[in-house]
Amino acid sequence: MLSIEDLRVQFKTDDGIVKAVDGVSFDVRPGETLGIVGESGSGKSVTNLAIMGLVPQPPGRIVGGTAMFHDANLLTMSQSQLCKIRGNRIAMIFQDPMTALNPFLTIADQLTEVTRLHLGHTRRKALDHAIEMLERVGIPAAANRIHDYPHQFSGGMRQRVMIAMALMCKPDVLIADEPTTALDVTIQAQILDLMRELQEDDGTAIIMITHDLGVIANICQRVLVMYAGKIVERADVASLFADPRHPYTRGLLHSIPRIDEGVGEVLTPIEGQPPDMAHLPPGCPFRPRCVHAIDSCQTDEPPVYARPAGGTYRCFVDVDQRTAHHKEAKDE
Amino acid sequence: MSEQATVDRNGTTEVGAGRPILKVDNLRVHFPFTRGIIRREHGVIRAVDDVSFELHEGETLGIVGESGCGKSTMARAILNLIPVTSGQVWFEGDRLDSLAESQMHAYRRRLQMIFQDPFSSLNPRMTVGAIIGEPMRVFNLHAGRSRKLEVMRLMDLVGLNPRFLNRYPHEFSGGQRQRIGIARALAVQPKVVICDEPVSALDVSIQAQVINLLMDLKEELGLAYIFISHDLSVVRHISDRVGVMYLGRLVETTESARLYDDPRHPYTQALLSAVPLPNPDTEAQRQRTVLSGEVPSPEMEFTGCRFASRCPIADAECRTTDPTLDGEVHQVACLKAEAS
Numbered sequence: 036m037l038s039i040e041d042l043r044v045q046f047k048t049d050d051g052i053v054k055a056v057d058g059v060s061f062d063v064r065p066g067e068t069l070g071i072v073g074e075s076g077s078g079k080s081v082t083n084l085a086i087m088g089l090v091p092q093p094p095g096r097i098v099g100g101t102a103m104f105h106d107a108n109l110l111t112m113s114q115s116q117l118c119k120i121r122g123n124r125i126a127m128i129f130q131d132p133m134t135a136l137n138p139f140l141t142i143a144d145q146l147t148e149v150t151r152l153h154l155g156h157t158r159r160k161a162l163d164h165a166i167e168m169l170e171r172v173g174i175p176a177a178a179n180r181i182h183d184y185p186h187q188f189s190g191g192m193r194q195r196v197m198i199a200m201a202l203m204c205k206p207d208v209l210i211a212d213e214p215t216t217a218l219d220v221t222i223q224a225q226i227l228d229l230m231r232e233l234q235e236d237d238g239t240a241i242i243m244i245t246h247d248l249g250v251i252a253n254i255c256q257r258v259l260v261m262y263a264g265k266i267v268e269r270a271d272v273a274s275l276f277a278d279p280r281h282p283y284t285r286g287l288l289h290s291i292p293r294i295d296e297g298v299g300e301v302l303t304p305i306e307g308q309p310p311d312m313a314h315l316p317p318g319c320p321f322r323p324r325c326v327h328a329i330d331s332c333q334t335d336e337p338p339v340y341a342r343p344a345g346g347t348y349r350c351f352v353d354v355d356q357r358t359a360h361h362k363e364a365k366d367e
Numbered sequence: 368m369s370e371q372a373t374v375d376r377n378g379t380t381e382v383g384a385g386r387p388i389l390k391v392d393n394l395r396v397h398f399p400f401t402r403g404i405i406r407r408e409h410g411v412i413r414a415v416d417d418v419s420f421e422l423h424e425g426e427t428l429g430i431v432g433e434s435g436c437g438k439s440t441m442a443r444a445i446l447n448l449i450p451v452t453s454g455q456v457w458f459e460g461d462r463l464d465s466l467a468e469s470q471m472h473a474y475r476r477r478l479q480m481i482f483q484d485p486f487s488s489l490n491p492r493m494t495v496g497a498i499i500g501e502p503m504r505v506f507n508l509h510a511g512r513s514r515k516l517e518v519m520r521l522m523d524l525v526g527l528n529p530r531f532l533n534r535y536p537h538e539f540s541g542g543q544r545q546r547i548g549i550a551r552a553l554a555v556q557p558k559v560v561i562c563d564e565p566v567s568a569l570d571v572s573i574q575a576q577v578i579n580l581l582m583d584l585k586e587e588l589g590l591a592y593i594f595i596s597h598d599l600s601v602v603r604h605i606s607d608r609v610g611v612m613y614l615g616r617l618v619e620t621t622e623s624a625r626l627y628d629d630p631r632h633p634y635t636q637a638l639l640s641a642v643p644l645p646n647p648d649t650e651a652q653r654q655r656t657v658l659s660g661e662v663p664s665p666e667m668e669f670t671g672c673r674f675a676s677r678c679p680i681a682d683a684e685c686r687t688t689d690p691t692l693d694g695e696v697h698q699v700a701c702l703k704a705e706a707s
Binding site: 221224250303308 | 433434540542543570571572573574575576578579597599600601603604605627637638639640641642643644645646647648649650655657658661662
């Protein structure tokens with residue numbers, strides 16, 4: 036439905052060119068939840084901003100690739116064409132609902148704008164629809180609350196309003212960029228449940244961008260792991276957690292404290308610092324932090340290999356010697 | 368409650384390693400708030416309401432709770448950064464409100480703090496050497512050349528290259544900046560360090576480095592920590608004992624392993640079940656207690672239990688009777704749960 040092919044986004048900075056997204060390809064299938072996990076600066080947010088046509092240009096520049104949505108390339112569309120899709124067929128929710136909502140407009144103003152613009156609803160019809168949506172996302176006394184301003188809502192309630200706004204036009208794809216990171220865990224659980232319910236009702240595909248592997252395990256079916264602008268591993272969620280192949284994925288899984296395992300075991304952090312994106316080393320960008328690095332990692336960029344249980348990863352080293360044929364594969 | 372009674376109660380209840388170094392007795396921090404154009408006092412926010420606990424030498428006490436539960440306010444009150452409404456803080460046998468200004472100065476040396484945001488808590492115009500040396504200057508420690516050597520020793524201790532002495536904070540990554548903040552806290556050889564969300568702003572891979580560093584330093588220097596976080600997994604990993612706060616109250620406190628294996632307070636149970644586990648198989652099968660509603664406003668007057676409005680097992684009694692924190696090894700403030 037949505038198909039990204041070899042997406043490349045660069046930013047011009049004082050330090051030089053930053054390849055924020057460097058050859059990223061993936062598909063989003065109807066009704067699925069695709070997780071994208073990675074650290075700050077790994078390019079997970081920029082990928083999705085590019086899909087939405089929201090990369091600031093300059094300093095940003097989309098230097099290559101396509102993003103096909105129902106046979107149209109989002110990357111070459113005019114802003115007016117994009118406006119017909121954005122908020123309508125593809126919607127987005129952000130980490131911080133307070134800065135994403137306009138503090139000067141009531142919730143009613145902001146919610147009805149979407150359907151009046153995209154579906155040509157009258158004011159009355161749009162308002163009814165907005166109240167109905169607020170009820171669906173679990174805002175009590177929606178008919179009264181709708182005339183309140185964003186600051187009159189709590190953080191969790193604001194995120195519900197954002198979700199209601201994103202789903203006003205029943206989009207095909209919902210891009211959720213760290214939607215629960217700013218929320219308390221009990222509210223996070225409510226919001227994740229809500230997203231799952233709405234997805235079941237409407238069949239919306241969700242791209243879930245997060246750094247929280249717990250959220251990934253909770254809601255996603257497929258996962259992309261990003262590092263330094265590239266997808267370093269992709270797999271079904273069960274297989275990724277059961278048998279991570281890329282040393283970075285392994286490192287991530289070993290460095291999180293967990294409440295479901297024994298107390299007192301030592302965490303194994305990934306040594307070193309996240310890469311300086313303006314001065315990436317030659318070869319594999321993860322090499323300086325990698326415990327398995329071999330000579331070729333210094334000079335050559337690892338190609339894509341097939342994972343034994345399906346999916347792909349980018350690493351020369353077969354960590355457990357378990358892949359019988361460590362052969363190059365085509366990346367989806 | 369009389370002072371004697373509190374001492375007795377706490378004297379027999381604690382399970383920590385050494386002798387108590389910090390003791391908090393019935394601490395209350397209330398903020399009056401005003402409404403309307405004439406700014407008439409309208410009520411009080413009970414940010415911290417009747418909290419008592421002890422911290423033992425060499426122990427890590429984790430404090431968990433959602434935003435607004437009063438965990439940071441409590442930390443500030445212990446450091447005497449905000450006025451206490453009632454109750455006492457004892458440090459090494461001294462009652463804090465009885466200390467003179469000069470003694471207060473010495474007290475601050477023994478108790479240091481590490482902050483959440485490694486960006487706003489370091490002065491961007493000072494070099495790393497000056498930042499770490501500042502507390503030594505304030506307390507007149509290590510004059511001249513020996514101060515520089517001490518700064519370099521601390522940098523090495525927290526895993527920073529001492530050659531970066533003359534660099535500025537913006538030249539460092541988030542994790543490295545947090546190390547600078549840790550070195551600064553350790554510069555005056557504190558006994559107790561209050562860590563307020565020290566790893567929340569860091570990436571997962573860096574978080575583990577800083578957690579390991581804090582645990583190593585504790586062993587090496589015999590520190591005691593009060594470790595405040597909203598992340599239950601991190602708190603479990605680092606703490607010997609854990610206290611759970613809800614709306615200004617401590618609702619459950621016990622040894623870390625016990626709390627996570629056998630949570631007794633319905634709020635603790637709900638908190639733990641809300642944490643998504645990084646394991647897709649267990650996630651798919653897990654039964655959750657999803658709390659309905661949100662934390663009520665702390666402006667409210669509570670007659671009964673503060674958690675009653677969201678509690679799955681609350682009954683009429685809970686709405687009228689305010690539970691106290693009972694128990695010895697496993698203290699719980701709930702009418703329906705069993706303490707022990």
